[in-house]
Amino acid sequence: MIIIDKKAIAEYLSEYVTSISVKEIKDLVEIPPPDFDFNYAFPCFHLARFEHKSPNVIANELKIKMKLPDYLESIEATGPYLNFRVKPEQILQNIFTLQEDYGKIYEKISRATSNPSRIVIEYPAPNTNKPLHFGHIRNMLLGRSLSNLLKYKGDKVFDVNLNNDRGIHICKSMFAYEMWGDGREPDKKSDHFVGEFYVKYTQMEQEDSKVIEKVYELLRLWEENDPQTKTLWKKMNNWAFKGFKETYNTLKI
Incomplete structure (x- = not known):
């Protein structure tokens, strides 16, 4: 080709x-x-x-x-x-053929190996209360592309993924699971399974705005290291992480 x-x-x-x-x-x-x-x-x-x-x-x-x-x-x-x-x-064929070398076919970048910069790039930083979406995919592709370019240039790059795994938004999914989960395990891609309970909570809050008070109570229990609350938090986070990992592996991120 x-x-x-x-x-x-x-x-x-x-x-x-x-x-x-x-x-x-x-x-x-x-x-x-x-x-x-x-x-x-x-x-x-x-x-x-x-x-x-x-x-x-x-x-x-x-x-x-x-x-x-x-x-x-x-x-x-x-x-x-x-x-x-x-x-x-034709461009896509070139990308698939050259893979990580694509982009190097135009100009050779002057490598700054004598005095490389130390750069942190954070992506995609998802919340663990719902599945990854197209915005995360965009951030992953942009983040990895920028990382590869800077590494090729000779810089020392640290790829960081900060999972937003605590706070009121996480407790919303946890509360909905307590209400409707019945102890079930994921029967689909696990981050999507967690996300379904976040959707259920959103629907419930639209019908009863006072339900947020119960979620704040759940957050208070989490902050006080309540064993039952922490166990549920870890379980649902692990489900989300497992689903995220499937997507990362598919994209080779």
Whole structure:
């Protein structure tokens, strides 16, 4: 499978640009700013002295005569630039093929091994009263991506996951389990099992706002290290942790 990087774009361009070498083309290929909806850009200023035409004209003429390869979605001429948009499925294939090396195909990062920074990155920091959701997935992917980039740069990175496993929100799930759990064990992914009781509590509070007083009483018992309350707290937290771990393993986080 072809890896789409500056070299691949340069080799493709060399079929139509013959006045300079592939290496020179590669050195000219740019990665546009993030807010620009293209993956690569080729400035045509350098070709003007060979073609004796304006860069804008050269870019437009190249766009007209270039045949779209399988891995490109579109080619557009914008002023003096020829812009290339890679197909999303091609980018995904590159990611799956290169895995942790993806992102290193553009530029080599100067490693700061002589004086590395010590950096703590915390993610996804879930609450143990409900299952992981898409917001947590986003945080995991962003956190791990940032961690990998900084490690590649040479920094000392500490990945930290602070579980929010105590407080009134945790006691809400505990209270609902005491009301409706009947001592049951999880019959599904265990963090989802815990989350069902948080939903039940929310519904109950909508019907009776005074029920929160009983939850505060449960929190008071937890703070006083009541054995029965602490046992329930540990059991439901362990269920949540087990479910979280399944998701972490799936995402290799």
